[in-house]
Amino acid sequence: MNLRRLFLILTPYAWLLLFFLIPFVIVMKIALSDYAISIPPYTPTLDLSAGWEGIKSFLSELDFENFSFLASDALYYTAYFSSLKIAAVSTVLTLLVAYPIAYGMAQASEEWRPTLMMLVILPFWTSFLIRVYSWIGILSNEGFLNQFLLWTGIISEPLAIMNTQKAVYVGIVYSYLPFMILPIYAALEKLDGSLIEAAEDLGCSKMSAFWLVTFPLSIPGVIAGCFLVFIPALGEFVIPSLLGGSDTLMIGKVLYEEFFSNRDWPVASAVAVVLLLILIIPIVLFQRNEQKQREANQ
Amino acid sequence: MNRRFSWFNATSLTLGFAFLYLPMLILVIYSFNASKLVTVWAGFSTKWYGELLGNEAFLSAAWVTLKVAVISSTVATVLGTMAAYVLVRAGRFTGRTLFSGMIYAPIVMPEVITGLAMLLLFISLGLDRGVFTIILAHITFTMCFVSVVVSSRLVTFDRSLEEAALDLGCTPFDAFKSVTLPIIAPAVISGWLLAFTLSLDDLVISQFVAGPSSTTLPMKIFSAVRLGVSPEINALSTILISIVTVGVISASLISKRNIARQRADEQKALQQ
Structure with a gap:
């Protein structure tokens, strides 16, 4: 192996090992440690100067106590379940909002499509934080939505949306909408129009042609979009902290508070490890879906 | 697909x-x-x-953010391009699976986990938390x-062009x-832009790895926004939205x- 090749491989490899993989080993180690009032706030700490004996006593002090603590305290498993529920519901809601938009884009004329594409991507480049923030003024009790609904007379007193789970749903749908639209649009755009014509010639109504031909062929895009929304939504921190209020329990927020407010590093690390284990399933499924698509395209 | 534009x-x-x-x-x-x-309109101002x-605090936070974004996206572009090259071109080597896993994992990793993991690393390395640690963290995730953006281009790239250059006596470099x-x-340019924007935007990872003396703009906005809506934040948001809009639109016009031009050149070449 020549030196140049070695340098090319080793530079990014070493970087990722040091700054990505080793940190996770540390998280794992601290998750197995005990909370202590010291700096750093956990024990045991590895004492390499004691040699082999030091390593042995270090390893013997690690245990799964924090994980059994997570399983015994209702706060944590409720937070995991509520995150899973919120992520699942908002994925479905995002799909319902995104599909008609992607469909409309795919049916628009050739010259319009690049512009529509750009309009979908533009919000993605805009700060996530600002986009979430923009909903505070709309959803709050004296916000624009309530003002408007009161003015039209549809409601007689303001709806309480802000600081509830409903606001979190709105925030997730809004922030992740482009991630759902783009893969569905990509699937619909490739679709061969003659298939639909054939279905209609054979006596399908427009509606049944959609459900029998168009929709099944767009499913790979739908699946990709659902994963792209579900995976980040599960660990979401900004949206529940800005829009969800104290009503919304999500695991990303619990982890953050465990670390910064309670300063319990071992429990925060254990929360992270479990979240990671939960995420592995959808991530592997997503990779498999992508792989299948790539092979189908070749 | 049928182009039947309906109501x-x-x-x-x-x-x-509209949404x-x-x-x-x-x-x-x-x-x-x-x-x-x-939420009450009281005239233009x-x-x-x-x-x-x-507001000194906002201005200095904006300066820190910009500095972090420029440095980290530039280093990330170099490292990411190298990584893409390794993924697409280096063939088989020991630990390739781990390598490609480490490239894709940060993209889907929840930011709270990445942030926590990096902070714990910096603490065990004994690094002082501040602008430097934010830059290291941003380089890593961006x-x-x-590398994903660049490797998708490398995959479609005709390798014989490179081989021709080598045959004609070029060194590999x-x-x-x-x-x-x-x-x-x-x-590579769109990769840099993506890294730059991600770094500008990042709140959660910075929140974890930043020290008490280093505040980025998103961190500043977040702590202000937690107290509710404020017109100053609206003004700041407007400035940021306009910068992004102008940037994206001009980038798309340039690429168009x-x-x-490329098409015109090809036409000309064909006619000759």
């Missing part, structure tokens, strides 16, 4: 884009509101922009996005510099012009 499509597009853009539009409009009460410019790089340059 249904027009309605869903109108409603969809995407109305919240930001309201934000922009109300940044010019004279009243401190953000630009005073919040003035107050923003006089280089993965760069020269071949990379004068053949490969110009061709993948658009992908380049494509048109």
Whole structure:
């Protein structure tokens, strides 16, 4: 192996090992440690100067106590379940909002499509934080939505949306909408129009042609979009902290508070490890879906 | 697909884009509101922009953010391009699976986990938390996005061009510099832009790895926004939204012009 090749491989490899993989080993180690009032706030700490004996006593002090603590305290498993529920519901809601938009884009004329594409991507480049923030003024009790609904007379007193789970749903749908639209649009755009014509010639109504031909062929895009929304939504921190209020329990927020407010590093690390284990399933499924698509395209 | 543009499509597009853009539009409009009460219109005023410019804390946070974004996206582009090259070109080597796993994992990792993990690393390395640690963290998560963007371009790249350059006596580095790089340059540039924007935007990871003396703009915005809506934040948001809008639109116009020019060149070449 020549030196140049070695340098090319080793530079990014070493970087990722040091700054990505080793940190996770540390998280794992601290998750197995005990909370202590010291700096750093956990024990045991590895004492390499004691040699082999030091390593042995270090390893013997690690245990799964924090994980059994997570399983015994209702706060944590409720937070995991509520995150899973919120992520699942908002994925479905995002799909319902995104599909008609992607469909409309795919049916628009050739010259319009690049512009529509750009309009979908533009919000993605805009700060996530600002986009979430923009909903505070709309959803709050004296916000624009309530003002408007009161003015039209549809409601007689303001709806309480802000600081509830409903606001979190709105925030997730809004922030992740482009991630759902783009893969569905990509699937619909490739679709061969003659298939639909054939279905209609054979006596399908427009509606049944959609459900029998168009929709099944767009499913790979739908699946990709659902994963792209579900995976980040599960660990979401900004949206529940800005829009969800104290009503919304999500695991990303619990982890953050465990670390910064309670300063319990071992429990925060254990929360992270479990979240990671939960995420592995959808991530592997997503990779498999992508792989299948790539092979189908070749 | 059949291009039958119906009323249904027009309605869903109108409603969809209204949903995407109305919240930001309201934000922009109300940044010019004279009243401190953000939901009551009290006449046009630009005073919040003035107050923003006089706010030292915001300005210094903006400076830190910009510095972090420029440095980290540039280093991330170099590392990410190298990583993409390794993924697509280096063939088999020991630990390749782990390598590609480490490239894709940060993209799907929840930011709270990445942030926590990096902070714990910096603490065990004994690094002082501050601008430097934010830069290290940003390089790490953005280089993965760069390498995905660049490797998708490298995959479609015709390798025989490079081989021709090598046959004609180029050193591998020269071949990379004068053949490969110009061709993948658009992908490298969009990778840099993506890394730059991600770094500008990042709140959660910075929140974890930043020290008490280093505050980025998103961190500043977040702590202000937690207290509720404020017209100053609206003004700041408007400035950021305008920068992004101008940037994205001009980038797309430039790429459109380049494509048109390329087509014209090809036409000319064919006619000769």
